[in-house]
Amino acid sequence: MTKHGFFSAVKSTLDGSIMIRARSSKHLQNMIRAHKDLLSEFEIMETDYTDYPVRIIIPHGVFTTLMERLSKEVEYSNFKEQAANLGDNNYLNFLHDVWELGLSKIQGFVFPNYHR
Numbered sequence: 001m002t003k004h005g006f007f008s009a010v011k012s013t014l015d016g017s018i019m020i021r022a023r024s025s026k027h028l029q030n031m032i033r034a035h036k037d038l039l040s041e042f043e044i045m046e047t048d049y050t051d052y053p054v055r056i057i058i059p060h061g062v063f064t065t066l067m068e069r070l071s072k073e074v075e076y077s078n079f080k081e082q083a084a085n086l087g088d089n090n091y092l093n094f095l096h097d098v099w100e101l102g103l104s105k106i107q108g109f110v111f112p113n114y115h116r
Contacts, residue, residue: 001098002070003082004030005091008052009063018063021052026088028054038065 001007005027012019022028025044032039042056058066076082080095103109 001079001083001095002031003073003076003079003085004034005086005088006094007031012057014057017057017059019055019057020063021055023052023054024088024091025054027091028056030086032056035066035069038062038069 005022005024007027008021010019010021011017020028020031025046028044032042032044039056039058039062042058042062045055045057047053047055080092080099083095084092086092
């Protein structure tokens with residue numbers, strides 16, 4: 001999860017490069033736009049019937065640089081508030097769901113009257 005959206009990064013079975021996958025093309029486009037000097041040459045691929053329908057495949061060195069840059073973007077003290085700036089209510093609701101599930105499933109805590 002980043003301020004640009006929700007991603008998964010895995011090793012590509014094609015050639016060992018890194019595949020950055022997203023559930024929303026808007027999220028991947030946000031990251032590419034924010035790091036266009038690094039990512040603009042890579043084509044967004046769309047797939048049907050996968051849990052992450054959009055993806056880019058990048059060399060490992062580019063991924064390492066991207067992770068360094070993303071780590072430097074963490075200048076906020078509340079991630080959900082920062083993510084709200086994307087204007088993507090589905091993403092924000094997803095983050096709240098993850099937060100609530102983490103409290104209940106991992107920490108065993110449930111807010112009695114928690115409603116978004």
